[in-house]
Amino acid sequence: MTATVVRPTAQPELLALLGRTPVVRVTAELPYAHPGFWAKLEGLAAGGMKARAAVSMLLGARERGELRPGAPVVESTSGTLGLGLAFAGQALGHPVVLVGDSELEPSMRQLLRAHGVRLEIVDRPAPQGGWQAARLGRLRDLLAELPGAYWPDQYNNPDNTAGYASLAAELSAQLDHLDILVCSVGTGGHSAGVIGPLRRHWPGLRLIGVDATGSTIFGQPARPRLMRGLGSSIHPRNVAYDAFDEVHWIGPAEAVDSCRRLARGCFVSGGWSTGAVARVAAWAARVHPGAAVATVFPDGPHRYLGTVYDDDFLTAHGLDLTDAATRPVEIPHPRAAEARGWARCTRVADPLKGKR
Secondary structure, eight states, rough: OOOOOOOOOOOGGGGGOOOOEEEEEEOSSSOOSOEEEEEEEEEGGGTOOTTHHHHHHHHHHHHHSSSSOOOEEEESSSSHHHHHHHHHHHHHTEEEEEEEEEOHHHHHHHHHHHHOEEEEEEEOBBBBTTHHHHHHHHHHHHHHHHTBOOOOOOOTTTHHTTHHHHHHHHOOOOOOOOOEEEOOOOOOOOHHHHHHHHHHHHHHOOEEEEEEEEEEEEESOOOOOOOOOOOOOOTTOOOOOGGGGGEEEOHHHHHHHHHHHHHHSSSSSSHHHHHHHHHHHHHHHHSTTTEEEEEESSSOOOGGTTTTTTTHHHTEEEOOOOOOOOSEEEEEEEESSSSSSSSSEEEOTTTTTTTT
């Protein structure tokens, strides 16, 4: 059966809402006192952080003739990019069809549908590649069903990376100096997109990547992950491996503990990625006294009220915040040991290098 979608009327005036987010100084204990770091509050932008990438990918495809006027856009998402594509679709006049999975929060499902997205849900992970592979399988079916449909392929699309040039420009204008930037890594887009421009502005800038335990991006073995929005079961080709000075893996307990400390201590908080980067940014500020440290909070807390901020959810998943690591375990290279909680490695390399 051929699926149909309704083309929205383009509203290019929405593009004026893209980005332009503030930075705030964070000094809440995470979990110890630290000198403070700057956080870019991308959750305050219309469509969230990934609206930057979504608009960039659709505009790039239109310029190349890969996306025809009014044609549907089909993508796999764990939520955040989906919201960005909903924004971009309304602004540019494209219907959006998203493939999520059973772990997508009910609140995010409602929000995406409220914005006019057609949402498909896969109900079981693939034997190889987990939920991501299952979503991509359904996505390929949809591409065959929807004439002229365009798949941005966020994991491998250079326009994803290019969309964050505006984020880099805003940071360079908002901060007098920057020594260390801490970035969560999922598709690899925002870290790759900001580091080049920022290093031209501040040549000595160090980049710390933050991944999820159970993610395979930096060479760890893949296993089921509770956290969403960072990490991957595949190897996105947007990841700029050579740009990273070190990588940290963060577990769910550490991320939740940080989110709750942020909410109590400075009002500004968010979800899994926010908690993960906040913990590492606070650590970086503590172990490098005098360094100017910044990070990006991708979204706010509202999506996570039933997970990160729900005690029953923590109990159901066996998360005890008293077990949250307060400092990273050092491992010599990514394959030396499997990170089960907070771990750090200063050797970063593309795990597929020489295999392709």
